[in-house]
Amino acid sequence: xxxxxxxxxxxxxxxxxxxxxxxxxxxxxxxxxxxxxxxxxxxxxxxxxxxxxxxxxxxxxxxxxxxxxxxxxxxxxxxxxxxxxxxxxxxxxxxxxxxxxxxxxxxxxxxxxxxxxxxxxxxxxxxxxxxxxxxxxxxxxxxxxxxxxxxxxxxxxxxxxxxxxxxxxxxxxxxxxxxxxxxxxxxxxxxxxxxxxxxxxxxxxxxxxxxxxxxxxxxxxxxxxxxxxxxxxxxxxxxxxxxxxxxxxxxxxxxxxxxxxxxxxxxxxxxxxxxxxxxxxxxxxxxxxxxxxxxxxxxxxxxxxxxxxxxxxxxxxxxxxxxxxxxxxxxxxxxxxxxxxx
Numbered sequence: 001x002x003x004x005x006x007x008x009x010x011x012x013x014x015x016x017x018x019x020x021x022x023x024x025x026x027x028x029x030x031x032x033x034x035x036x037x038x039x040x041x042x043x044x045x046x047x048x049x050x051x052x053x054x055x056x057x058x059x060x061x062x063x064x065x066x067x068x069x070x071x072x073x074x075x076x077x078x079x080x081x082x083x084x085x086x087x088x089x090x091x092x093x094x095x096x097x098x099x100x101x102x103x104x105x106x107x108x109x110x111x112x113x114x115x116x117x118x119x120x121x122x123x124x125x126x127x128x129x130x131x132x133x134x135x136x137x138x139x140x141x142x143x144x145x146x147x148x149x150x151x152x153x154x155x156x157x158x159x160x161x162x163x164x165x166x167x168x169x170x171x172x173x174x175x176x177x178x179x180x181x182x183x184x185x186x187x188x189x190x191x192x193x194x195x196x197x198x199x200x201x202x203x204x205x206x207x208x209x210x211x212x213x214x215x216x217x218x219x220x221x222x223x224x225x226x227x228x229x230x231x232x233x234x235x236x237x238x239x240x241x242x243x244x245x246x247x248x249x250x251x252x253x254x255x256x257x258x259x260x261x262x263x264x265x266x267x268x269x270x271x272x273x274x275x276x277x278x279x280x281x282x283x284x285x286x287x288x289x290x291x292x293x294x295x296x297x298x299x300x301x302x303x304x305x306x307x308x309x310x311x312x313x314x315x316x317x318x319x320x321x322x323x324x325x326x327x328x329x330x331x332x333x334x335x336x337x338x339x340x341x342x
Contacts, residue, residue, distance in 0.1 A: 014148050022144055028236040034331060037272035046071045046240040047142055053244055060223045063285050066210040067230055067242060070281055072203045075137040076234040077111055077279060083237035084115035086137060087281040091201050103183050105197045109137060111279030112173045112301050112336050135159045142239050151188040154196060173303050174336035218286035225285045229269040231302055233280030245271030247284060248322050263342040267300060267335045270326060277302050288341040300338035305331050
């Protein structure tokens with residue numbers, strides 16, 4: 001794991017803390033092996049994203065609206081100050097045995113195991129060392145200047161690691177974490193104070209509605225996506241960015257089918273990603289996600305790039321296959337296992 005971008009320090013003013021954070025992000029970018037991604041037209045700040053990628057690459061406005069909603073549900077996860085990305089998949093309000101509200105809610109986020117510094121075959125190690133990791137999630141992180149404003153960028157802590165489906169010989173890496181939140185907690189959005197739980201519940205409902213609308217439009221051939229893939233995350237611990245590209249159906253892994261209608265699968269794509277994107281939600285418009293919001297169904301999260309090492313025969317073969325579709329491809333990313341309807 002690289003040098004901490006968000007290392008603990010206590011300067012005398014917020015301006016000094018922001019200045020140090022900006023320097024940390026630049027330092028991380030300077031060491032990045034994929035510097036071309038930083039200026040790629042296929043990666044833009046979420047605040048500036050309108051779907052006009054290039055003259056020949058324009059994303060339908062309904063998909064853009066859904067991407068903006070996904071961004072609102074995307075958080076930056078820090079593990080002992082090292083950054084990654086996570087996605088708010090579910091909110092559950094807690095009730096007493098009598099069925100009355102307790103004033104608390106549980107937030108469930110999806111991400112990938114290696115954000116926590118372990119491989120997916122080292123979960124036993126993660127469980128035993130969990131309390132030492134100091135896991136936190138920062139929400140609504142759109143600008144560096146707002147990072148230390150607790151109302152604009154609320155922080156969540158005291159997370160629990162959830163057990164997830166694990167299968168031998170299937171490289172999964174996907175996992176989920178959860179924490180409890182006070183239902184009366186207030187945050188600031190666009191200059192207005194709002195109830196955080198109510199607001200995020202509304203965003204989740206918007207996302208489900210928009211995703212279904214897009215699925216129906218694509219299924220009915222009303223709009224075309226040309227294998228579009230969208231990744232929203234926090235590269236190098238910076239503000240939210242949107243990366244767009246194409247996924248390669250010819251490379252799609254389908255390691256397992258369960259319950260006769262659910263498919264475990266993994267996607268490969270050329271959307272530009274960097275350190276900090278691990279755990280980012282991977283949005284494939286028209287994808288039939290199975291059981292969204294339940295333990296058995298979830299979207300994909302970004303896992304990592306496919307190795308460039310030519311001695312790795314399997315990964316080298318993936319690049320060769322991808323080049324039959326896109327001869328100019330420089331890198332290939334892959335998702336965690338996700339669950340689709342089939």
